[in-house]
Amino acid sequence: MSHNNFFSYDFFIDGLFGMKLFFSVVVISILFMAAYTTSGMIGIIGKKKFKDWWGVYLTNCSVILILILLALSEHISWTYFLYIMVILTTISIHVALLIYRSLRTQFFSLLIISITIPFITIIFASETSRILSIGLKAFGIGGNEKVEIKIDENRMDKGELLLLTPANIYVKPYDRNGTKIYSFDSIESLYVGKDINLTIPTK
16 A cells, blocks of 8 residues: 555455455465475574475475576566565574574564564565565455446546455556545446556546
8 A cells, every 4th residue: 555655444444354364365375485485494493404304495495596587587576586585584583483492582583573574564665565466466356457447338447456445446547647546336337357458548
């Protein structure tokens, strides 16, 4: 929302259950990503023998290599690569400390991660928005999907769907900057699809 300069009150009030479900899925997805990418940190901090953890290290190195190749081929930016690695490494280190270190160390780790993660998401605002947009797109409620909104028989607007809430539709117009908000009560229909041509003017 901050990345696109708008705030949805109804998303936090009327869509509370959906919001909790969405963020739960995002958190679980990030934990899975950490398991495949940086979970070797758990073995290192736990001083595990290499022969017992070689499969984990091999998996981590393979996934990191794939990410590096994606960055080299410009499918993802190096900033995005750095953002992913910092977040996943931080999570893996915290999990390792929860398993192998004292309660005092666990407390300080939780305190540090509570400060660093929000700070990182602010510094890498664009990359954070990209991660969340993937989740929104998967749920079909945003993520810059192409959208066509029929206001009435003589008017139709289109653009990119930023967020779909129980009460409103937040759209980035195809022909201007900013965010346009539509109430469900003020439109006739809504269509989301990749076949929408945003270059053709609306009626």
